[in-house]
Amino acid sequence: MILSLPTVTVLIPLVSLAGLFYSATVEEGFPEGCTSASSLCFYSLLLPVTVPVYVFFHLWTWMGLKLFRHN
Numbered sequence: 001m002i003l004s005l006p007t008v009t010v011l012i013p014l015v016s017l018a019g020l021f022y023s024a025t026v027e028e029g030f031p032e033g034c035t036s037a038s039s040l041c042f043y044s045l046l047l048p049v050t051v052p053v054y055v056f057f058h059l060w061t062w063m064g065l066k067l068f069r070h071n
Contacts, residue, residue, distance in 0.1 A: 012051050019044035 003011070023044040027034075034041040 013048065016044070016048040016051065019047060 019040075023034075023041040027039070027041045034045055036042060
């Protein structure tokens with residue numbers, strides 16, 4: 001089953017938000033204890049930042065290729 005782009009666009013932030021809420025309720029040292037890369041808390045804060053940056057640069061590259069090809 002392949003998910004469509006609008007579905008993935010809505011689903012990823014919701015999963016990231018759920019991970020953030022999970023870490024906020026389970027971790028005792030949240031957000032002070034989020035500095036270790038081995039904790040779940042670290043990744044629940046990293047994922048919401050990484051996904052929009054990846055999408056932005058992916059679309060930037062795609063637009064650059066489209067403009068380069070047509071000019």
